[in-house]
Amino acid sequence: MNQVMLHAIRRHLLIASAFGIASNVLILAPTIYLLQVYDRVLPSRSIETLAMLVIFMGIVLAMMLIVDVVRSRIFSDLARQLGDRLDRLALGARIDAQARKTLIPTLATPADIVSLRSFFSGSGITALLDLPWLFVYVGLVFVFHWILGLIATASAILLIGLTVMNDRLTKKRIHTVSLRQRETDQLYAQISRNAEVVTVMGMHETWLSAWAERKRVDVDAQTSVADTSMLNRNIGKVARQAIQVIMMAAGAWLVINDYATGGIMIATTMLLGKALAPVDQLLGSWKQLTEVRQAWSRLDDLYRQARATPTVELPRPRGRISVEALSFYSPVAGRTQSRALLSNIAFALDAGQLLVIVGASASGKSTLLRLLAGVWKPNAGVVRLDGADVSQWSHESLGRYLGYVPQDVELFAGSVAANIARNPDASQHDSAAIIRAAQRAGVHDLVLELPDGYQTDIGESGLTLSGGQRQSIALARALYGDPRLVLLDEPNSNLDADGERRLNLALHRLKSEGITAVVVTHRQGLLALADRVLVMRAGRIDCFGTREQVQGWMQARAKPTEAKPRAASQEVSKA
Numbered sequence: 087m088n089q090v091m092l093h094a095i096r097r098h099l100l101i102a103s104a105f106g107i108a109s110n111v112l113i114l115a116p117t118i119y120l121l122q123v124y125d126r127v128l129p130s131r132s133i134e135t136l137a138m139l140v141i142f143m144g145i146v147l148a149m150m151l152i153v154d155v156v157r158s159r160i161f162s163d164l165a166r167q168l169g170d171r172l173d174r175l176a177l178g179a180r181i182d183a184q185a186r187k188t189l190i191p192t193l194a195t196p197a198d199i200v201s202l203r204s205f206f207s208g209s210g211i212t213a214l215l216d217l218p219w220l221f222v223y224v225g226l227v228f229v230f231h232w233i234l235g236l237i238a239t240a241s242a243i244l245l246i247g248l249t250v251m252n253d254r255l256t257k258k259r260i261h262t263v264s265l266r267q268r269e270t271d272q273l274y275a276q277i278s279r280n281a282e283v284v285t286v287m288g289m290h291e292t293w294l295s296a297w298a299e300r301k302r303v304d305v306d307a308q309t310s311v312a313d314t315s316m317l318n319r320n321i322g323k324v325a326r327q328a329i330q331v332i333m334m335a336a337g338a339w340l341v342i343n344d345y346a347t348g349g350i351m352i353a354t355t356m357l358l359g360k361a362l363a364p365v366d367q368l369l370g371s372w373k374q375l376t377e378v379r380q381a382w383s384r385l386d387d388l389y390r391q392a393r394a395t396p397t398v399e400l401p402r403p404r405g406r407i408s409v410e411a412l413s414f415y416s417p418v419a420g421r422t423q424s425r426a427l428l429s430n431i432a433f434a435l436d437a438g439q440l441l442v443i444v445g446a447s448a449s450g451k452s453t454l455l456r457l458l459a460g461v462w463k464p465n466a467g468v469v470r471l472d473g474a475d476v477s478q479w480s481h482e483s484l485g486r487y488l489g490y491v492p493q494d495v496e497l498f499a500g501s502v503a504a505n506i507a508r509n510p511d512a513s514q515h516d517s518a519a520i521i522r523a524a525q526r527a528g529v530h531d532l533v534l535e536l537p538d539g540y541q542t543d544i545g546e547s548g549l550t551l552s553g554g555q556r557q558s559i560a561l562a563r564a565l566y567g568d569p570r571l572v573l574l575d576e577p578n579s580n581l582d583a584d585g586e587r588r589l590n591l592a593l594h595r596l597k598s599e600g601i602t603a604v605v606v607t608h609r610q611g612l613l614a615l616a617d618r619v620l621v622m623r624a625g626r627i628d629c630f631g632t633r634e635q636v637q638g639w640m641q642a643r644a645k646p647t648e649a650k651p652r653a654a655s656q657e658v659s660k661a
């Protein structure tokens with residue numbers, strides 16, 4: 087087991103282990119009781135001793151109940167606490183990975199947390215912690231008679247061997263099955279997401295067949311692993327019965343030859359039964375245990391990363407941007423195999439300036455915006471906000487000063503107000519701030535026209551809104567609070583002429599409020615507002631400067647006889 091999470095739960099484990107000692111000592115009482123009844127009460131016919139023993143057992147059983155209840159409460163408390171923490175970490179890591187658009191097949195999922203929770207709140211954990219007691223019980227059998235001790239040792243080795251063999255046979259396959267299961271779940275989500283296209287273009291049957299085939303292969307693989315586990319479990323069950331038979335026979339032989347009493351014969355058989363119970367139980371739930379071990383290792387990685395998260399609090403920025411020698415490689419493949427999506431990008435913006443980025447499709451405009459937002463980390467170079475590398479900010483604090491409208495706008499299910507306020511909890515909404523953001527974005531009237539105004543429920547991902555309405559609300563969300571830097575990726579792609587006018591006004595307002603803005607666009611209309619224009623070409627800056635400089639350069643390029651203008655980097659130094 088890895089160390090980080092184990093360290094976090096050590097207090098619970100220590101207390102539970104102390105109760106485990108009590109439980110395992112108390113569980114010896116029925117054996118002692120049996121021994122006494124057989125070897126003392128029956129030969130002496132003493133009802134008094136029997137009564138004493140029954141009272142003793144009554145007290146012990148009551149204590150056993152208390153100890154076992156407390157022990158399982160400790161574990162259920164541990165399952166709750168650990169689960170709560172991991173739920174947050176897992177969603178946080180998923181958000182990070184999705185935002186960076188990187189595929190991490192080994193990332194922990196909610197299913198991992200469910201399996202860890204059910205392990206800690208079920209009987210698996212107690213069986214695991216009781217396992218070392220096997221050696222104590224086998225040692226006790228030796229105290230009664232060495233022959234019985236040897237049989238007990240051989241039995242323990244046999245069952246543990248069976249467990250190890252089961253692990254060897256199934257571990258890899260369980261891992262593969264669980265990875266495939268994740269991919270199948272992703273396919274399911276992908277088909278659901280594309281429901282409209284699938285329906286309209288008649289791809290129903292194609293995807294249903296692809297899905298059914300995948301599912302069939304998954305189920306076959308799962309069944310095969312389950313069959314192997316079940317076979318081993320059944321062998322284990324029969325082996326345990328056979329061990330009891332052999333133990334009893336050996337005990338009887340010892341009794342016949344006067345080497346032991348009848349009490350010893352039954353007590354040792356009972357003791358061995360208890361000693362092997364956890365092994366039997368673990369063998370029976372080995373598939374679950376393997377899944378828990380794999381979930382544990384993924385969750386432990388989350389724990390480790392969470393401890394490394396930076397928490398530096400920087401003062402409110404003014405919005406000055408400087409980008410220095412920025413290069414970025416595809417986040418999917420490793421740097422060595424992948425091409426550069428951005429190369430040697432450098433420019434600077436003063437606080438309150440408006441930069442418009444233009445360029446052909448796939449030239450790297452959105453990629454640059456993501457690097458400015460700090461979602462993707464550059465492979466070389468740095469993006470500075472007021473002189474500080476954006477990666478020095480935690481997303482939590484940077485987010486307070488950052489507004490972002492992505493190219494594909496996604497809204498949350500809930501009210502317009504909740505979306506603008508960036509918070510699903512209505513009790514924390516500041517109406518004045520929500521209206522201020524909507525007014526800043528010029529969408530206040532548009533929201534009032536919706537059926538329930540700011541309280542309109544926009545449905546799953548804002549599906550009840552038009553593309554233009556979604557973009558308008560996303561703009562208001564970006565301008566909520568106290569943004570110092572606003573990044574807009576084609577915020578006008580779905581807007582009509584009115585919408586575009588509103589956007590122009592909003593950008594004017596940002597300039598007058600001294601808020602820095604970077605806008606990616608394919609439309610020329612926004613250029614009129616730009617303090618700086620950046621033209622991207624194949625991941626590089628083709629040209630950067632004031633609107634007039636860039637327009638002059640464009641015109642010059644259109645006339646091949648004229649002298650070639652200054653390179654972008656020279657413009658940067660001027661800017």
Ligand SMILES: Nc1ncnc2c1ncn2[C@@H]1O[C@H](COP(=O)(O)OP(=O)(O)OP(=O)(O)O)[C@@H](O)[C@H]1O
Pocket residue numbers: 186187188416417418427445446447448449450451452453454493
């Ligand atoms: N998550 C990703 N992983 C790998 N490559 C990516 C990823 N996202 C984008 N790219 C690649 O980066 C390059 C630049 O894409 P980007 O989205 O930045 O272009 P763009 O200029 O914004 O294009 P458009 O105007 O069409 O939106 C493209 O070649 C694209 O294939």
